[in-house]
Amino acid sequence: MLRIHVPDQEYFDNKLGEFIYAKGGDIALEHSLFAVWRWESKWKKPFLSRNPPKTREESIYYIYCMIEEGSVDYLALAALPDETIDIIDRYMNDPMTATTFSKTNDPPSREIITAEVLYWEMFELGIPLEFEHRHLNHLMTLIKVCSIRNSPNKKMSKSEIFNRNRAINEYNKKRYHTKG
Numbered sequence: 001m002l003r004i005h006v007p008d009q010e011y012f013d014n015k016l017g018e019f020i021y022a023k024g025g026d027i028a029l030e031h032s033l034f035a036v037w038r039w040e041s042k043w044k045k046p047f048l049s050r051n052p053p054k055t056r057e058e059s060i061y062y063i064y065c066m067i068e069e070g071s072v073d074y075l076a077l078a079a080l081p082d083e084t085i086d087i088i089d090r091y092m093n094d095p096m097t098a099t100t101f102s103k104t105n106d107p108p109s110r111e112i113i114t115a116e117v118l119y120w121e122m123f124e125l126g127i128p129l130e131f132e133h134r135h136l137n138h139l140m141t142l143i144k145v146c147s148i149r150n151s152p153n154k155k156m157s158k159s160e161i162f163n164r165n166r167a168i169n170e171y172n173k174k175r176y177h178t179k180g
Contacts, residue, residue, distance in 0.1 A: 002029045
């Protein structure tokens with residue numbers, strides 16, 4: 001969870017001819033599936049898609065959706081300094097795990113991933129609903145690990161089998177001091 005301070009803001013509304021005050025405060029943010037679901041409910045498009053890029057308004061609204069503790073006026077978020085937005089971006093991009101995956105030659109999936117797809121994967125893999133409030137990158141890593149562990153072993157090609165058997169034979173020849 002990321003804790004930040006949002007300063008109070010003061011705006012002048014030209015239409016009304018008066019000042020508007022937006023209350024800031026201390027808030028705790030979580031980049032989670034629940035926040036993604038809230039954002040997609042408003043904008044009606046996949047959050048995890050990079051095309052087209054999100055507008056500043058869409059990005060600020062996502063920060064608003066991330067609020068887990070505390071409250072601030074939406075207008076106060078709209079004036080967040082770039083340094084604070086950079087801190088939030090770094091937090092959102094943090095993998096939040098030591099788990100790594102080997103690179104494969106498989107092309108990246110073109111499937112559109114929405115909050116509902118991630119919820120389905122959670123339920124399909126038996127991941128408890130409480131995980132919707134965990135950091136999204138941690139949840140997606142957990143989903144990938146569960147999928148890999150639950151998938152059947154990939155069949156080896158004939159050359160892989162020959163190479164494996166050759167290595168076993170070489171090991172056994174050295175171990176037992178034989179010629180084959």
